[in-house]
Amino acid sequence: MVVNTIRPMKRMTDPDALLFHGAADPTRLAILRQLAGGDGVCACDFTACCAVAQPTISHHLKVLRETGWVRSERRASFVWYWLNAEAAARFRSIAGELTPGVAAPLARALPVVQAPA
Amino acid sequence: MVVNTIRPMKRMTDPDALLFHGAADPTRLAILRQLAGGDGVCACDFTACCAVAQPTISHHLKVLRETGWVRSERRASFVWYWLNAEAAARFRSIAGELTPGVAAPLARALPVVQAPA
DNA sequence: CACCGATATCGTCAAGTATCAATACGGTAT
Protein backbone atom coordinates (compact mmCIF):
# COMPACT_ATOMS: atom_id res chain seq x y z
CA MET A 1 0.00 0.00 0.00
CA VAL A 2 2.34 2.64 -1.17
CA VAL A 3 1.01 6.12 -0.70
CA ASN A 4 1.82 7.78 -3.95
CA THR A 5 -0.24 10.85 -3.34
CA ILE A 6 2.21 13.24 -4.91
CA ARG A 7 2.93 12.07 -8.44
CA PRO A 8 1.73 8.70 -9.55
CA MET A 9 2.73 9.86 -12.98
CA LYS A 10 5.04 7.48 -14.74
CA ARG A 11 5.55 9.47 -17.86
CA MET A 12 7.47 8.10 -20.74
CA THR A 13 10.45 6.71 -18.88
CA ASP A 14 11.13 4.13 -21.56
CA PRO A 15 12.94 5.70 -24.54
CA ASP A 16 11.54 3.01 -26.81
CA ALA A 17 8.01 3.77 -25.72
CA LEU A 18 8.80 7.39 -26.51
CA LEU A 19 9.87 6.36 -29.98
CA PHE A 20 6.60 4.51 -30.45
CA HIS A 21 4.69 7.47 -29.20
CA GLY A 22 6.30 9.61 -31.85
CA ALA A 23 4.83 7.45 -34.60
CA ALA A 24 1.52 6.68 -32.92
CA ASP A 25 -0.47 9.36 -34.70
CA PRO A 26 -2.01 9.30 -38.17
CA THR A 27 -0.58 12.66 -39.14
CA ARG A 28 2.89 11.88 -37.86
CA LEU A 29 2.87 8.45 -39.46
CA ALA A 30 1.92 10.04 -42.79
CA ILE A 31 4.78 12.47 -42.38
CA LEU A 32 7.22 9.66 -41.61
CA ARG A 33 6.08 7.72 -44.64
CA GLN A 34 6.46 10.72 -46.86
CA LEU A 35 9.94 11.23 -45.46
CA ALA A 36 10.88 7.62 -46.08
CA GLY A 37 9.75 7.99 -49.68
CA GLY A 38 11.94 10.94 -50.50
CA ASP A 39 15.42 12.24 -49.99
CA GLY A 40 14.52 15.20 -47.85
CA VAL A 41 11.15 16.86 -47.80
CA CYS A 42 10.28 20.53 -47.46
CA ALA A 43 7.99 21.35 -44.56
CA CYS A 44 5.72 23.10 -47.00
CA ASP A 45 4.92 19.75 -48.62
CA PHE A 46 3.40 18.21 -45.51
CA THR A 47 0.40 20.46 -45.40
CA ALA A 48 -0.72 18.91 -48.67
CA CYS A 49 -0.82 15.32 -47.47
CA CYS A 50 -2.56 15.91 -44.17
CA ALA A 51 -5.83 17.67 -43.66
CA VAL A 52 -4.61 19.81 -40.81
CA ALA A 53 -3.60 23.43 -40.45
CA GLN A 54 -0.05 24.65 -40.65
CA PRO A 55 0.50 25.09 -36.89
CA THR A 56 -0.60 21.50 -36.38
CA ILE A 57 1.93 20.24 -38.88
CA SER A 58 4.59 22.30 -37.18
CA HIS A 59 3.57 20.84 -33.84
CA HIS A 60 3.84 17.28 -35.10
CA LEU A 61 7.18 18.00 -36.68
CA LYS A 62 8.34 19.21 -33.31
CA VAL A 63 7.18 15.99 -31.67
CA LEU A 64 9.01 13.99 -34.32
CA ARG A 65 12.12 16.05 -33.68
CA GLU A 66 11.89 15.56 -29.93
CA THR A 67 11.33 11.83 -30.22
CA GLY A 68 14.35 11.53 -32.47
CA TRP A 69 12.52 10.53 -35.60
CA VAL A 70 13.62 13.40 -37.82
CA ARG A 71 16.26 16.04 -38.21
CA SER A 72 15.78 19.38 -39.91
CA GLU A 73 17.78 22.02 -41.64
CA ARG A 74 16.95 25.51 -42.73
CA ARG A 75 17.50 26.38 -46.38
CA ALA A 76 16.73 29.93 -47.22
CA SER A 77 13.22 30.53 -45.98
CA PHE A 78 12.32 26.85 -46.19
CA VAL A 79 12.96 24.07 -43.71
CA TRP A 80 13.83 20.59 -44.93
CA TYR A 81 13.27 17.41 -43.01
CA TRP A 82 14.94 14.02 -43.15
CA LEU A 83 14.16 10.74 -41.53
CA ASN A 84 16.72 9.99 -38.83
CA ALA A 85 18.50 6.79 -39.81
CA GLU A 86 19.32 5.95 -36.21
CA ALA A 87 15.73 6.15 -35.07
CA ALA A 88 14.58 4.05 -37.99
CA ALA A 89 17.25 1.46 -37.22
CA ARG A 90 16.33 1.38 -33.57
CA PHE A 91 12.72 0.95 -34.57
CA ARG A 92 13.50 -2.01 -36.79
CA SER A 93 15.55 -3.50 -33.97
CA ILE A 94 12.60 -3.34 -31.60
CA ALA A 95 10.40 -4.80 -34.30
CA GLY A 96 12.77 -7.75 -34.46
CA GLU A 97 12.60 -8.20 -30.69
CA LEU A 98 8.84 -8.32 -30.74
CA THR A 99 8.72 -11.43 -32.82
CA PRO A 100 6.86 -14.27 -31.09
CA GLY A 101 9.31 -16.82 -29.78
CA VAL A 102 12.31 -14.71 -30.74
CA ALA A 103 13.48 -12.72 -27.79
CA ALA A 104 15.99 -12.38 -25.04
CA PRO A 105 16.90 -15.78 -23.59
CA LEU A 106 16.77 -14.29 -20.11
CA ALA A 107 13.09 -13.64 -20.41
CA ARG A 108 12.40 -17.34 -20.66
CA ALA A 109 14.32 -17.96 -17.47
CA LEU A 110 12.25 -15.49 -15.50
CA PRO A 111 10.51 -16.95 -12.48
CA VAL A 112 6.99 -17.98 -13.15
CA VAL A 113 4.76 -17.17 -10.26
CA GLN A 114 1.92 -19.44 -11.18
CA ALA A 115 2.48 -22.03 -13.81
CA PRO A 116 -0.06 -24.81 -13.88
CA ALA A 117 1.66 -27.50 -15.87
CA MET B 1 -25.30 6.03 -19.86
CA VAL B 2 -22.08 6.80 -21.52
CA VAL B 3 -22.01 6.26 -25.22
CA ASN B 4 -19.65 3.37 -25.60
CA THR B 5 -17.88 4.09 -28.82
CA ILE B 6 -17.21 1.02 -30.89
CA ARG B 7 -13.89 2.24 -32.19
CA PRO B 8 -11.46 3.78 -29.77
CA MET B 9 -10.08 7.18 -30.61
CA LYS B 10 -11.85 8.93 -33.39
CA ARG B 11 -8.59 10.47 -34.45
CA MET B 12 -6.97 7.11 -34.98
CA THR B 13 -8.19 6.57 -38.50
CA ASP B 14 -5.02 4.86 -39.59
CA PRO B 15 -4.91 1.20 -38.47
CA ASP B 16 -1.12 1.30 -38.43
CA ALA B 17 -1.12 4.33 -36.17
CA LEU B 18 -3.49 2.38 -33.96
CA LEU B 19 -1.01 -0.48 -33.86
CA PHE B 20 1.74 1.90 -32.84
CA HIS B 21 -0.47 3.45 -30.24
CA GLY B 22 -0.92 0.02 -28.71
CA ALA B 23 2.79 -0.23 -28.01
CA ALA B 24 3.41 3.43 -27.17
CA ASP B 25 3.33 2.98 -23.43
CA PRO B 26 6.06 1.78 -21.06
CA THR B 27 3.81 -0.73 -19.34
CA ARG B 28 2.41 -2.13 -22.57
CA LEU B 29 5.85 -2.32 -24.16
CA ALA B 30 7.11 -4.25 -21.13
CA ILE B 31 4.17 -6.61 -21.49
CA LEU B 32 4.87 -7.13 -25.18
CA ARG B 33 8.52 -7.82 -24.48
CA GLN B 34 7.66 -10.34 -21.81
CA LEU B 35 5.25 -11.98 -24.24
CA ALA B 36 7.92 -12.16 -26.93
CA GLY B 37 10.23 -13.84 -24.46
CA GLY B 38 7.92 -16.67 -23.53
CA ASP B 39 5.62 -19.16 -25.10
CA GLY B 40 2.47 -17.83 -23.54
CA VAL B 41 2.36 -15.82 -20.34
CA CYS B 42 -0.18 -15.92 -17.56
CA ALA B 43 -1.82 -12.59 -16.78
CA CYS B 44 -0.78 -13.02 -13.17
CA ASP B 45 2.87 -12.68 -14.22
CA PHE B 46 2.51 -9.16 -15.57
CA THR B 47 1.84 -7.55 -12.23
CA ALA B 48 5.34 -8.60 -11.19
CA CYS B 49 7.18 -6.84 -13.99
CA CYS B 50 5.29 -3.58 -13.88
CA ALA B 51 4.79 -1.39 -10.85
CA VAL B 52 1.10 -0.88 -11.42
CA ALA B 53 -2.04 -2.24 -9.83
CA GLN B 54 -4.01 -5.17 -11.21
CA PRO B 55 -6.81 -3.14 -12.79
CA THR B 56 -4.20 -1.13 -14.66
CA ILE B 57 -2.58 -4.27 -16.05
CA SER B 58 -5.98 -5.51 -17.08
CA HIS B 59 -6.66 -2.21 -18.77
CA HIS B 60 -3.44 -2.33 -20.76
CA LEU B 61 -4.09 -5.93 -21.75
CA LYS B 62 -7.43 -4.80 -23.07
CA VAL B 63 -5.77 -2.09 -25.13
CA LEU B 64 -3.31 -4.63 -26.50
CA ARG B 65 -6.21 -6.92 -27.36
CA GLU B 66 -8.12 -4.15 -29.11
CA THR B 67 -5.11 -3.01 -31.07
CA GLY B 68 -4.47 -6.58 -32.23
CA TRP B 69 -1.20 -7.09 -30.43
CA VAL B 70 -2.22 -10.07 -28.32
CA ARG B 71 -4.72 -12.88 -28.08
CA SER B 72 -5.86 -14.52 -24.90
CA GLU B 73 -7.30 -17.76 -23.68
CA ARG B 74 -8.83 -18.76 -20.41
CA ARG B 75 -7.35 -21.77 -18.65
CA ALA B 76 -9.11 -22.63 -15.45
CA SER B 77 -9.14 -19.45 -13.40
CA PHE B 78 -6.10 -18.08 -15.18
CA VAL B 79 -5.89 -16.20 -18.46
CA TRP B 80 -2.97 -16.76 -20.77
CA TYR B 81 -1.73 -14.29 -23.31
CA TRP B 82 0.22 -14.70 -26.52
CA LEU B 83 1.80 -12.24 -28.86
CA ASN B 84 -0.22 -12.08 -32.05
CA ALA B 85 2.07 -13.15 -34.88
CA GLU B 86 0.12 -11.16 -37.46
CA ALA B 87 0.46 -7.92 -35.56
CA ALA B 88 4.16 -8.50 -35.02
CA ALA B 89 4.63 -9.23 -38.72
CA ARG B 90 2.68 -6.15 -39.71
CA PHE B 91 4.77 -4.12 -37.34
CA ARG B 92 7.98 -5.44 -38.84
CA SER B 93 6.66 -4.61 -42.27
CA ILE B 94 5.96 -1.01 -41.35
CA ALA B 95 9.34 -0.75 -39.68
CA GLY B 96 10.86 -1.82 -42.97
CA GLU B 97 8.95 0.87 -44.80
CA LEU B 98 10.27 3.54 -42.51
CA THR B 99 13.82 3.13 -43.68
CA PRO B 100 15.40 6.34 -45.00
CA GLY B 101 15.71 6.35 -48.74
CA VAL B 102 13.66 3.23 -49.11
CA ALA B 103 10.47 4.12 -50.88
CA ALA B 104 8.76 0.93 -49.80
CA PRO B 105 10.26 -1.53 -52.24
CA LEU B 106 9.38 -4.56 -50.16
CA ALA B 107 6.31 -2.94 -48.72
CA ARG B 108 2.91 -4.35 -49.29
CA ALA B 109 0.23 -2.60 -51.25
CA LEU B 110 -1.24 -1.04 -48.15
CA PRO B 111 0.82 2.11 -47.67
CA VAL B 112 -0.74 5.13 -49.23
CA VAL B 113 1.85 7.82 -49.44
CA GLN B 114 0.76 10.88 -51.22
CA ALA B 115 3.54 12.16 -53.39
CA PRO B 116 4.01 15.92 -53.35
CA ALA B 117 3.47 17.49 -56.74
C1' DC C 1 -24.43 -24.16 -1.68
C1' DA C 2 -20.93 -20.71 0.08
C1' DC C 3 -16.28 -19.34 -0.34
C1' DC C 4 -11.99 -17.90 -2.53
C1' DG C 5 -8.55 -16.49 -5.90
C1' DA C 6 -7.84 -14.51 -10.57
C1' DT C 7 -9.49 -11.02 -14.08
C1' DA C 8 -12.39 -7.76 -15.96
C1' DT C 9 -15.27 -3.71 -15.66
C1' DC C 10 -17.01 0.68 -13.66
C1' DG C 11 -16.53 5.30 -11.92
C1' DT C 12 -13.63 8.97 -11.48
C1' DC C 13 -9.72 12.05 -11.34
C1' DA C 14 -5.44 14.18 -12.99
C1' DA C 15 -2.47 14.79 -16.66
C1' DG C 16 -1.36 14.63 -21.54
C1' DT C 17 -2.59 15.72 -26.36
C1' DA C 18 -4.47 17.49 -30.89
C1' DT C 19 -6.22 21.24 -32.91
C1' DC C 20 -6.64 25.97 -34.54
C1' DA C 21 -6.47 31.30 -34.52
C1' DA C 22 -3.44 34.75 -33.58
C1' DT C 23 1.03 36.13 -33.56
C1' DA C 24 5.99 36.16 -33.50
C1' DC C 25 10.22 34.97 -35.96
C1' DG C 26 13.55 34.34 -39.81
C1' DG C 27 14.84 35.25 -44.70
C1' DT C 28 14.20 37.21 -49.29
C1' DA C 29 13.12 40.42 -52.47
C1' DT C 30 11.57 44.87 -53.78
Add this chain to the structure above:
DNA sequence: ATACCGTATTGATACTTGACGATATCGGTG
Protein backbone atom coordinates in the same frame (compact mmCIF):
# COMPACT_ATOMS: atom_id res chain seq x y z
C1' DA D 1 13.62 49.64 -44.63
C1' DT D 2 9.35 47.62 -45.91
C1' DA D 3 6.61 44.15 -47.57
C1' DC D 4 6.05 39.48 -48.04
C1' DC D 5 6.43 34.40 -47.47
C1' DG D 6 7.32 30.20 -44.84
C1' DT D 7 7.71 28.32 -40.32
C1' DA D 8 7.57 28.22 -35.26
C1' DT D 9 5.39 29.52 -30.96
C1' DT D 10 1.63 30.93 -27.87
C1' DG D 11 -2.82 30.50 -25.83
C1' DA D 12 -7.25 28.42 -25.45
C1' DT D 13 -10.23 24.48 -25.63
C1' DA D 14 -12.08 19.92 -26.11
C1' DC D 15 -10.74 15.38 -26.05
C1' DT D 16 -7.99 11.29 -24.73
C1' DT D 17 -5.50 8.64 -21.57
C1' DG D 18 -3.32 6.26 -17.40
C1' DA D 19 -4.07 5.42 -12.89
C1' DC D 20 -6.52 3.42 -8.92
C1' DG D 21 -10.39 1.80 -5.62
C1' DA D 22 -14.51 -0.53 -5.56
C1' DT D 23 -17.06 -4.03 -7.45
C1' DA D 24 -18.67 -7.52 -10.63
C1' DT D 25 -17.70 -11.91 -12.94
C1' DC D 26 -15.72 -16.26 -13.86
C1' DG D 27 -14.10 -21.08 -12.27
C1' DG D 28 -12.58 -24.16 -9.11
C1' DT D 29 -12.91 -26.05 -4.33
C1' DG D 30 -14.64 -27.49 0.18
